[in-house]
Amino acid sequence: MLLEYATTLTFIALGAIFAYSFYAVLIAGQLSLGQAGFASLAAFSAASLAPSGDDVGDVPALLIAVVLGMAVGALASVVLGLPTMHLRGVFLAIATLGFAEAVRIVLLNQEWTGGAQGLAVPRILTVGMAWTALAVVAYWFWRMGRSRYGRALEAIREDELAARSMGIDVGRHRLAAFVTSGAVAGLYGVLYAYYVRLIAPGDFDFVAAVEGLVTAVLGGSTMFLGPLLGSGFQTMIPEIQRAVGVEAGWIRPFLASLLLLVVILFLPGGLASLIPRRTRMPQSDGGDGDRGAHLAARRHPAAGETVATLAGLGKEYGGVHAVRDIDLEIRAGEVVGLIGPNGAGKTTLVNMISGLVPPSSGSATVLGASIGRTPVHKLAGAGVSRTFQHSKLFNRLSALENVLVGGHLVSRPTFLRRLLWLPSSRRDERAALEHAARCLNRVGLGDLAGNRASSLSYGDQRRLEIARALASEPSLLILDEPAAGMNHVEAAKLSALITSLAADGLTILFIEHNVGMVLETCTRVVVLNFGEVIASGTPEEIAADPAVIEAYLGTEDHEPVTGSIAEGTLDDPTGGAAQNAPAGAVTNVGPSAAGTLEPPDTTSRDAT
Amino acid sequence: MQQLLNGIFIGSIYALFAIGFTLVFGILDRLNLAHPAVFAASAFVGIELVERGGLSLWAALPIVFVFGAVLGLLIERLAFRPLKGRADAHFAGLISSIALAGMVIALLQWRYGPDTRRFPAGSFPDTRYEVAGAQVTLVQVVILGVSLALMVGLTYMVTRTRLGRGMRAVAENPDAARVLGVNVDRITAVTFAISSALGAVAGVLFAINVNTAQLGMGSAIELKGLAVIIVGGMGSLPGALIGGLALGLAEVFAVQYIGSSWRDVIAFGLLFLILLLRPQGLLGARKVREV
Numbered sequence: 067m068l069l070e071y072a073t074t075l076t077f078i079a080l081g082a083i084f085a086y087s088f089y090a091v092l093i094a095g096q097l098s099l100g101q102a103g104f105a106s107l108a109a110f111s112a113a114s115l116a117p118s119g120d121d122v123g124d125v126p127a128l129l130i131a132v133v134l135g136m137a138v139g140a141l142a143s144v145v146l147g148l149p150t151m152h153l154r155g156v157f158l159a160i161a162t163l164g165f166a167e168a169v170r171i172v173l174l175n176q177e178w179t180g181g182a183q184g185l186a187v188p189r190i191l192t193v194g195m196a197w198t199a200l201a202v203v204a205y206w207f208w209r210m211g212r213s214r215y216g217r218a219l220e221a222i223r224e225d226e227l228a229a230r231s232m233g234i235d236v237g238r239h240r241l242a243a244f245v246t247s248g249a250v251a252g253l254y255g256v257l258y259a260y261y262v263r264l265i266a267p268g269d270f271d272f273v274a275a276v277e278g279l280v281t282a283v284l285g286g287s288t289m290f291l292g293p294l295l296g297s298g299f300q301t302m303i304p305e306i307q308r309a310v311g312v313e314a315g316w317i318r319p320f321l322a323s324l325l326l327l328v329v330i331l332f333l334p335g336g337l338a339s340l341i342p343r344r345t346r347m348p349q350s351d352g353g354d355g356d357r358g359a360h361l362a363a364r365r366h367p368a369a370g371e372t373v374a375t376l377a378g379l380g381k382e383y384g385g386v387h388a389v390r391d392i393d394l395e396i397r398a399g400e401v402v403g404l405i406g407p408n409g410a411g412k413t414t415l416v417n418m419i420s421g422l423v424p425p426s427s428g429s430a431t432v433l434g435a436s437i438g439r440t441p442v443h444k445l446a447g448a449g450v451s452r453t454f455q456h457s458k459l460f461n462r463l464s465a466l467e468n469v470l471v472g473g474h475l476v477s478r479p480t481f482l483r484r485l486l487w488l489p490s491s492r493r494d495e496r497a498a499l500e501h502a503a504r505c506l507n508r509v510g511l512g513d514l515a516g517n518r519a520s521s522l523s524y525g526d527q528r529r530l531e532i533a534r535a536l537a538s539e540p541s542l543l544i545l546d547e548p549a550a551g552m553n554h555v556e557a558a559k560l561s562a563l564i565t566s567l568a569a570d571g572l573t574i575l576f577i578e579h580n581v582g583m584v585l586e587t588c589t590r591v592v593v594l595n596f597g598e599v600i601a602s603g604t605p606e607e608i609a610a611d612p613a614v615i616e617a618y619l620g621t622e623d624h625e626p627v628t629g630s631i632a633e634g635t636l637d638d639p640t641g642g643a644a645q646n647a648p649a650g651a652v653t654n655v656g657p658s659a660a661g662t663l664e665p666p667d668t669t670s671r672d673a674t
Numbered sequence: 675m676q677q678l679l680n681g682i683f684i685g686s687i688y689a690l691f692a693i694g695f696t697l698v699f700g701i702l703d704r705l706n707l708a709h710p711a712v713f714a715a716s717a718f719v720g721i722e723l724v725e726r727g728g729l730s731l732w733a734a735l736p737i738v739f740v741f742g743a744v745l746g747l748l749i750e751r752l753a754f755r756p757l758k759g760r761a762d763a764h765f766a767g768l769i770s771s772i773a774l775a776g777m778v779i780a781l782l783q784w785r786y787g788p789d790t791r792r793f794p795a796g797s798f799p800d801t802r803y804e805v806a807g808a809q810v811t812l813v814q815v816v817i818l819g820v821s822l823a824l825m826v827g828l829t830y831m832v833t834r835t836r837l838g839r840g841m842r843a844v845a846e847n848p849d850a851a852r853v854l855g856v857n858v859d860r861i862t863a864v865t866f867a868i869s870s871a872l873g874a875v876a877g878v879l880f881a882i883n884v885n886t887a888q889l890g891m892g893s894a895i896e897l898k899g900l901a902v903i904i905v906g907g908m909g910s911l912p913g914a915l916i917g918g919l920a921l922g923l924a925e926v927f928a929v930q931y932i933g934s935s936w937r938d939v940i941a942f943g944l945l946f947l948i949l950l951l952r953p954q955g956l957l958g959a960r961k962v963r964e965v
Contacts, residue, residue, distance in 0.1 A: 316784035323776030
């Protein structure tokens with residue numbers, strides 16, 4: 067009974083393994099078509115180098131071939147990966163495709179591969195062996211899914227820049243995913259060779275690569291069962307058609323393509339999306355005693371120590387000075403507010419401080435790291451964490467998973483231990499989960515932990531970004547317009563949160579247009595205009611500073627700015643009538659309703 | 675000299691095919707992998723028009739152009755529009771266009787069978803010219819002329835007309851274009867139509883050039899098209915022209931001096947080198963990612 071279907075079942079397993087080699091990179095958002103090349107290299111080198119089954123026995127021969135093939139595949143992917151890892155999207159796909167085609171043509175012109183005739187290989191693989199190999203591969207990706215490593219890959223897929231800012235070494239992770247893909251492709255190549263008896267370079271051509279990609283995407287590239295489902299679908303459709311008696315040569319490919327189209331159009335996320343994805347929340351009851359016991363604790367600089375020193379920092383974009391000649395020192399425990407009209411260079415300045423933008427002049431040291439020479443993830447490792455002016459969340463991950471990624475730096479790697487089911491990895495994962503849940507609760511998003519980040523309201527997305535930044539236990543927290551899109555009640559809560567974070571020993575630098583909130587929250591305010599610091603001091607000094615008033619209101623003749631700020635905000639947030647409004651209930655209220663000093667950019671233009 | 679001219683003729687077809695490819699990518703940021711199927715389908719349709727309809731080669735070209743445009747509208751409607759707004763639209767678009775291509779090829783197999791087809795004998799004028807000691811047929815001259823005319827026309831349209839301005843606006847930022855009153859859906863559909871029409875003409879010209887049409891001819895040129903648009907610069911129309919001609923010439927000379935079995939290594943070697951040294955391509959602009 068089973069024997070009758072042995073060929074089909076074997077091909078399902080082989081197809082699934084090949085699809086996993088695509089899945090391995092798709093999960094990190096990379097589109098590679100080089101796997102056929104890896105498989106080809108692996109198949110031919112293993113088939114020619116591995117000892118014959120007559121000498122060492124069939125199974126050992128296959129095992130040796132598998133090890134050889136996976137090593138060749140991994141090696142080839144390193145060789146291809148190192149120069150191409152900076153390519154993105156379609157560019158990577160085409161570069162790797164070019165590699166695969168070059169491999170095919172080179173092998174076709176070699177003596178030892180038998181050229182177009184192909185190379186005879188003994189059939190050793192049985193259906194059982196194929197499924198065992200598939201099980202091992204699937205197990206690998208299953209255990210990877212909820213490890214720190216797996217989450218980091220997903221974060222890179224969703225938003226590379228944000229992943230970097232969370233301390234993830236994107237280059238290394240992408241290369242690791244690529245090498246995994248190469249090894250799995252190598253495995254496929256060898257197994258395929260030891261099943262079909264005769265391999266030719268043409269077996270691993272563009273069509274084969276596309277087939278593998280189709281299988282992986284069809285099955286679903288965000289869930290570890292996807293490739294298996296995809297392969298089952300792709301292999302079974304022709305079989306079923308044959309069984310039903312569909313004969314004409316063109317109908318079969320037509321129906322198969324039609325089904326593929328229907329699945330891809332109507333099942334976003336592939337076949338695997340039919341399987342519900344469990345959302346997990348930590349049990350809040352368990353083990354309050356050993357809270358965070360397994361998380362790395364960061365030592366914040368003691369109050370008064372220097373956190374950041376900026377000396378003559380400047381940034382020029384094609385002759386336009388976005389920021390020029392900034393000297394600034396931020397000390398531990400300070401809450402520094404950065405205000406200024408639109409286009410004053412505030413975001414450029416924090417982009418430089420957080421390492422995203424290299425300065426064009428001057429220098430700066432942040433938490434011991436030198437700006438401009440330190441990669442973003444290293445700077446994050448030093449204790450800098452930030453939010454973005456335009457939310458850069460990991461959209462397809464849940465709120466909780468977003469924060470878990472934020473905890474990348476303070477949690478421990480769990481993937482290899484998860485493969486072995488070590489209890490310590492379970493403890494570490496739980497610690498990371500509890501830590502993430504605490505961060506979520508702190509910003510008031512505990513109830514929305516299971517929701518996709520993209521489904522949250524604007525204000526909640528801002529809060530989620532803060533929670534994610536908090537999860538890395540930063541020493542210096544940079545917030546870029548955190549209150550944008552929040553109403554005055556929410557802004558007041560945010561202000562209280564910032565104050566309490568400062569009490570925990572964090573140093574905070576934040577950009578905000580809600581001047582009232584800045585004056586209320588900060589210990590020091592820095593005012594930027596046209597890329598230069600025009601004032602710096604305590605909120606009281608700033609509110610009375612004529613230069614600031616001029617920058618905001620154009621002339622000194624107007625009513626003093628202090629009055630309007632006090633009126634607009636100091637009253638509002640503290641009058642807690644609506645304090646108990648549900649979080650995110652009023653999110654469509656424009657920033658002007660939150661007491662923002664609204665039209666600064668028009669006034670600044672008038673001033674020129 | 676003969677090789678040089680041959681390279682230019684075949685290169686102009688590559689360029690025409692690649693321009694259709696790169697147009698959709700440059701404006702809509704989508705790779706349409708059904709493009710090669712259009713290429714193959716139009717070759718078969720072109721042969722049928724000449725064989726059954728009794729049209730001359732040149733009368734068939736405009737009909738095929740329209741046929742390609744209609745096919746392009748279908749591709750957009752069936753494979754790309756339903757994906758709008760999906761997070762995985764990029765990957766899904768690749769797959770859905772592959773699926774649609776599979777359906778088109780299956781239909782071709784149904785209509786024309788799996789065999790190679792040729793134009794009926796005597797459909798080619800046998801006028802020949804001698805240019806600097808090399809033989810050139812009228813057919814080849816027309817191929818070059820039609821390709822160049824279409825590419826010039828396209829460039830004019832994109833840079834000078836209202837429609838072209840809309841296309842460039844969509845390429846920059848679809849949302850902003852929509853807000854400013856550009857009918858993004860219509861621009862998208864028209865872009866697909868034009869792209870496919872060019873691919874269709876390239877298909878017929880290719881069939882005329884080698885006097886064969888096969889079901890697999892699309893996948894053979896697909897890789898070359900991808901190489902051309904990378905070498906020329908993704909989304910760059912002049913880049914695709916230069917890349918196409920360069921590939922045609924490189925192939926012809928590779929066959930002559932290195933041997934035919936190594937021909938494609940040249941293309942991919944070139945492709946690889948460009949990607950490493952200048953990922954934006956010869957004439958592409960590097961997109962700056964914003965924070």
